[in-house]
Amino acid sequence: MSRRILFLVSHAPRRGALGAELLDELLIGAAFEQRVSLLFVGDGVYQLADGTGGSSARGLRALPTYDVTDVFVERAAVKARNLDAERFVIPARSLARPAIRRLIATQDVVVPD
Amino acid sequence: MPALHLVAASPDSSAALQSCLRCAADDDAILLIGNGVYGAVAGPFLRSTRRVGLKRWFALEADVVARGMRSQLAESVTLVDDAAFVDLVANHQPIVSWS
Numbered sequence: 061m062s063r064r065i066l067f068l069v070s071h072a073p074r075r076g077a078l079g080a081e082l083l084d085e086l087l088i089g090a091a092f093e094q095r096v097s098l099l100f101v102g103d104g105v106y107q108l109a110d111g112t113g114g115s116s117a118r119g120l121r122a123l124p125t126y127d128v129t130d131v132f133v134e135r136a137a138v139k140a141r142n143l144d145a146e147r148f149v150i151p152a153r154s155l156a157r158p159a160i161r162r163l164i165a166t167q168d169v170v171v172p173d
Numbered sequence: 174m175p176a177l178h179l180v181a182a183s184p185d186s187s188a189a190l191q192s193c194l195r196c197a198a199d200d201d202a203i204l205l206i207g208n209g210v211y212g213a214v215a216g217p218f219l220r221s222t223r224r225v226g227l228k229r230w231f232a233l234e235a236d237v238v239a240r241g242m243r244s245q246l247a248e249s250v251t252l253v254d255d256a257a258f259v260d261l262v263a264n265h266q267p268i269v270s271w272s
Contacts, residue, residue, distance in 0.1 A: 068269065070192045102192040134195070161198040164176055170267040 063168040064095045069104035071173050073116045079107065082173045083119040090126045097130035098123070099163060100152065104173065105137045108148040117149040124150070134160060175229075176201045177265035180209040181272045184217055189271035191221070199226040202265055204258065205250070206233045210242060218247035233258060 067086045073079055089096040100108055110117040123131065133152040138145055145154060155163065164170060178197050182189040190212045197203060205213050212218060213232045222230075234252040237243050246252070253261065262268060 066267070070188065070271065101196060102188050136195070157195055160196050164196060164267065164269060165198060167267045170176075170269045172270045172272065 062093055062095055064166060065089050065097075065169045065171060066164065066167040067096065067098045067171050067173070069098065069100045069107055069173045070102045072103040072106040073110050075173075079116040079173060080119060082171065083116070085171060086128065087122075087126050090128050095130075096128055097132065097163070098128065099132045099134070099155075099160065100137070101134040101160070102137050105133055105141060105143060108133060108150070108152055109141075109143045110149060111147070120150050132160075132163060174264070174266045177261055177268050178203045179268065179270045180205050180212060181207040181270065183208040183211040184221060185211075187272065193269070193271045194221065194225050194227070196269070197225075197227055199228070201227065202229040202231060202261060203227060204231040204233065204253070204261060206236055208240075210236045210240060210246075213237070213246045213250040214242060215245055215247040218250065231257075231261065 067082055086096055086098060107116055131150060131152040132155050135154040135156050178193045178201060180190050180193050180203060184190045210232045230250045231253045232246065232250050234254050237246065237252060
């Protein structure tokens with residue numbers, strides 16, 4: 061059975077192993093043909109902007125290899141932090157709040173970071 | 174089925190409640206647990222929820238009583254016991270945890 065699983069990132073990077081564990085879970089989900097997607101909200105958008113080449117950025121760059129392409133980001137959170145979406149470590153579709161609510165509503169499971 | 178959002182951190186120590194408010198749909202349920210119940214104290218509750226359309230607010234009674242906050246909760250927050258917590262989980266999808 062293929063389930064829809066959303067991985068929800070709402071914390072900034074550098075929280076120890078938590079980010080890496082979420083990525084592991086996501087890749088396992090993808091490997092077992094679950095319909096996985098990834099959403100960055102609030103301070104979580106800093107994970108996409110990580111310019112230091114840290115482990116979370118390296119993990120994120122591996123996602124297209126695993127056919128994980130449903131990557132979304134909260135538009136208002138990017139704007140509020142004056143970040144440049146062009147420089148994110150992987151491309152993410154920018155969602156306004158109504159679209160975020162619809163995305164969550166269609167999920168079977170939501171996994172927080 | 175609407176979503177159930179579990180908020181487990183105090184509004185002043187974490188962005189959990191604010192992030193939840195931005196991502197929850199109007200017919201979703203919000204259940205405050207652990208230090209999250211401080212978000213249901215009348216003054217902060219009204220300030221943080223003034224501009225949102227969410228109407229279904231719950232707080233876990235044991236966590237509220239443990240913190241001595243029962244008399245200070247906003248009127249629009251419904252207290253639930255463990256059995257009602259289980260009912261909420263059974264009747265909502267997905268369950269979204271914020272901390």
